[in-house]
Amino acid sequence: MNSALLAVLVIVPLLAAALLVVMREPVALRRVILLGTNAFALAFAVWLVVETWGGQVLGHNIALWPDGIAIPFVADMFSALMVVVTALLSLVCSAFGVASGDDDRHYFAPLVLTLSAGVYGALLTADLFNLFVFIEVMLLPSYGLIAMLGGMSRLSAGRLYVTMNLLTSTILLAGVALVYGAAGTVNIAELAGLGKESPVVGAAMGAVLIALSIKAAVVPVHGWLARTYPYTSPAVTALFSGLHTKVAIYAIYRLYAVIFDGDSRYLWIGVLVMSATMLIGVLGAVGEETTRSILAFHMVSQIGYILLGVALFGPIGLMAGIFYLLHHMIVKASLFLSTGAVEVAYGTNELGRISGIARTEPVVAAAFLGAAFSLAGLPPFSGFVAKLTLVTAAISEEQIYAAVIAIIVSLLTLMSMLKIWKGVFWGRAHEDEVHAVSARKPGALLTHISPSLALPGLVLAAVTLSLGVGGQLLLALSEQAALGLLDPSAYIEAVIG
8 A cells, every 4th residue: 555545534534524514415415425435434444454464554744744744644553453443433323323313414424524534643643743633633523513412411511521622632732742842852753762761751741641541531530421422412422432532542552652662660550540440430330320321431441441451561461452442442332322223213311211122122122232241241242352351461460450350340331231221121111102102203113213223233233243253353453453562663663764
């Protein structure tokens, strides 16, 4: 692949977004452009994985400007895998948005495409300042999506979301400025090892990592996520869950591996904080009474699992963390989409307000149950492979308490998933539910979740099943990505070579 083509992943979605802003009709063509752009990005991302197979790294300075001015784009196996899952989720969540009517709002499609372009840029850039820029490109359309979709509660949730992200972005920009003042560069490759060797650069990078930890919703700076994500539309919640915090997690992995060179002096802090994140996140879900708020707290808990991989910095730990990251992006989006299909069709996501969905909507019930079992770590789903590998890594690094907490949290996660199952899917349908459905759709049967609403969650549930049964392929790719973090010399050479 010509490495100059890396910029296509950002340019094409932005051009498509600009076109959709000015084009209002026909609606069918707008949907083709939205879904077609995401499908193109997915195909391109798969090609990127093929091109980076075996440790190859692609790098290009945009427009061939000199170092320090150009935006360096670099793709290795880690970033390529992230781009694949990002494109997959963008496509599936966009399809759900079309099915649920979100795209009736004129700006839904352009905002989603702009968001995805920002994510692609953040995953591919090798420059701290441009990482900040692309994160802002990702966040700006997110503000619009929250303001545009959801009930009245979205207004207070939107205020909190904007406030937290503006504060965090300020901290991130200040950290980048401090790094530049201390090292004279913000190029990630040129900063290689300086976080470990220079206390000043290490302290400045500490501010960057703190900002990224807030964006990732790590305990104790996690409360904003559960108070914002559940209050927009299901499609947007699923999209946010798969992309937003995961960009920050990806950046933490990359920056700690390259700039801190995996410095072992600070890893104990990471193990402690991530263990607390796992436990506090799952306990936060106990008192919640809506599907999305329960799932939002479980996002926090699972982020602890993912970042435990970098805290166990080593071949097995990094491989397990990367596998877990990719698995979680898919599974969590599947859960939000399957419960979101119920919410869109039945008008509520409160536990106990409806029941018997498993009898009347078996496709949606199967999608939820598969993803729920995967989240809890049951075989044969990808969550079992992810958690088994991570617990094995913790034991091999003699972090026994982290392994024990991971197992306990898995059991509590299963209990929470069964709580949703019992509160929404199990039991018999109430007679008043039939009347409520008939009132909304005269003559309709209780079974009325359309295939277009049910399919997105089912597709992702099928993916997590395939990654469990055939997990060896993704484990091999995750191992390649981990080796690239342990020895970033090829990445560095691609950036500055």
